[in-house]
Structures are given as C-alpha cells and as structure tokens.
Amino acid sequence: MSGATDPSPAPVHESPSANDRFGHLIERRDGVDFPFYNGVPAALSVRQWVLVWASVAVGFAALILIPQPNNFVALIPRILFVAIPLGVLARVTREHWKALFRRVSGRDVLTMIGSRCSTWPSRPGWR
Numbered sequence: 001m002s003g004a005t006d007p008s009p010a011p012v013h014e015s016p017s018a019n020d021r022f023g024h025l026i027e028r029r030d031g032v033d034f035p036f037y038n039g040v041p042a043a044l045s046v047r048q049w050v051l052v053w054a055s056v057a058v059g060f061a062a063l064i065l066i067p068q069p070n071n072f073v074a075l076i077p078r079i080l081f082v083a084i085p086l087g088v089l090a091r092v093t094r095e096h097w098k099a100l101f102r103r104v105s106g107r108d109v110l111t112m113i114g115s116r117c118s119t120w121p122s123r124p125g126w127r
C-alpha cells in the first residue's frame with residue numbers, strides 16, 4: 001500500500017441517446033431533466049451517494065426521534081428532516097445543488113393539478 005490515497009474520481013457519464021429516452025408522453029419537450037441520476041449537472045461518486053442517503057436516514061431519525069411536545073417545537077424536526085439532506089447534498093455537489101430548484105412554469109402547475117385530480121377519488125378518507 002502506498003502512503004498517499006487518491007480520492008475516488010467522479011464517474012464519467014455519456015449523454016443519453018435517442019434510444020435511451022422514454023418518449024414525449026413522459027419526458028419534457030424542453031430538455032429539462034431530473035438532475036444527478038445520469039451525471040448531469042454533476043456526477044456523484046459512490047461515496048458521495050452513500051453520504052447523501054445516510055443524511056436522509058439521519059434527517060428521518062431526527063423527524064421521528066426528537067420529542068414534539070407542542071406545535072412550535074414540532075417545527076424543529078420537520079426543518080431538520082429537510083435541512084440535513086439538502087445540506088449534505090450542497091456539500092458534495094458544491095454549486096450544483098441548486099439544480100433541484102428551478103422556476104415553476106404553467107405546465108408544472110397544470111401537472112400538479114392533474115396529478116392531484118387523477119388520484120383524488122381513489123384515496124379513502126380524503127375530501
């Protein structure tokens with residue numbers, strides 16, 4: 001073993017070809033894609049993904065293990081549940097963590113309403 005250890009390099013991914021796509025019924029026509037799964041905008045190493053998933057588990061543990069005696073104190077674990085994973089993601093992806101957040105378009109609002117309306121009657125107890 002050598003004394004110097006090299007940090008694991010980020011994997012290199014090729015851009016998807018036309019055959020790798022799902023089609024116009026599922027994917028957006030403007031080319032906006034869900035970030036990080038295919039190395040765009042930043043490729044994450046296995047170690048980085050493990051850190052992100054571990055932070056999700058820690059955030060969930062904060063949500064279920066921190067006592068919540070009243071509504072005001074209950075905000076703390078709810079904030080930690082979101083802040084811990086986002087903080088770790090921001091740390092491992094540097095400036096690319098903002099790729100999760102973009103401006104909401106009219107099409108996005110229609111998709112939200114459509115998905116809510118399509119599942120509304122099938123949920124018992126929902127009014």
